[in-house]
Amino acid sequence: MKLYGYWRSSAAYRVRIALNLKGLQAEHISVHLVKDGGQQHKPEYIDLNPQELVPTLVIKNTASESELKLTQSLAIIDYLEQVAPDVNLLPKSAASRAVVNSMALLVACDVHPLNNLGILQYLSNELEVSDEQKSAWYHHWIHKGFKALEVLLEQHSGQYCFGDSVTLADVCLIPQVYNAKRFNVPLDDYPNINRIWDNCNQLDSFKMALPENQEDAVI
Template sequence: MILHDYWRSSAAYRVRIGLNLKGLAYTSVSHDLTMNEQRDPAYLAKAPQGLVPALEVGGRVLVQSVAILEWLDETYPNPPFLPVDADGRAAVRAMALVIAADIHPVNNLRIANALRSDFGADGATVVAWMQRWMTAGFDALEAMVARDGGDFSYGDAPGLADILLVPQWYNAERYRLDTTPWPRLAAVVDRARALPAFAAAAPERQREAD
């Protein structure tokens, strides 16, 4: 497996966690997003959106982090990322989508760059923008984890929701968001970060890290 990666990409961070949890070996190929290396024609031929992550496996190139994670879970079912029951799977997917559909799309590097270049936003404005959408998402997730969580976001084993939560929490810390309003999420993140699969995937552990 070849993971097209960038050390500080939260979407790539998710896939690193997923691969580690499944115990799968992979080779990382870094594309520096700050240098627009993901726009190289050779990479665009593999991943037409020019985004990371992409996972090359078995002659195919899989894109979009959640799709990759679900493929991993279907192909390598143990340990599972999703509960066995339909209600549980819906609950976990809803948590994951709060991050993947509602927080991350308006917080990624492309959006931050557009705010600066197209709308004249200064650094403080960009930080306020990031914090606004993370706060809204974390407010909802705190209530969802309070309802369905245990040691982790859903139950007592790490799963899809945690794989997305930990990288988003990393982003919150980068943008100096006060996370004290979400103690349940903080406890889940602490437990997850203590696991080797999560720890090894952390941005600061990647060889390209600044």
């Protein structure tokens, strides 16, 4: 398996955590999202991912010599969930599974897309908003999402987002918190998120996936 990602990409970070939790190995290939105008926009990468985003997971079928190219981090994680079910990221019961998915999707669908690199670049380059306005935009969407997530965590969390087992909700939340810290969002009002951040980052699977622990990290 080859994972095309970037050390600072939250979506690639999700896949790295899931691979680690499931004990799966992948060759990590760096797609520099900024250098040369962004390697995600080069024709050779667009062949893998027409959305020009990371991550992409490429799985070689040696028998048929074909390649499966998977895009969208949650689709990739769903694939891993099916092929490596020994470690489950979703609970079995329909109700619990729906709650975990609600938390994961809150982050992955309603927070992350508003703050991803392409959107922030569009705000600066096309709409010509100031750095201050861009920062206000970023902070606004993080606070809106995290405020709502805190309510769900108050009801459902234990050591992690859903009780005391790591789930897809943690896999989505931790990269978003990392990103929020990077953009200096004050997180004091989110005690559950802070606790879960501390607990997850004590686990090897999360530590190994941290951006600064990637080969392409530039610190």
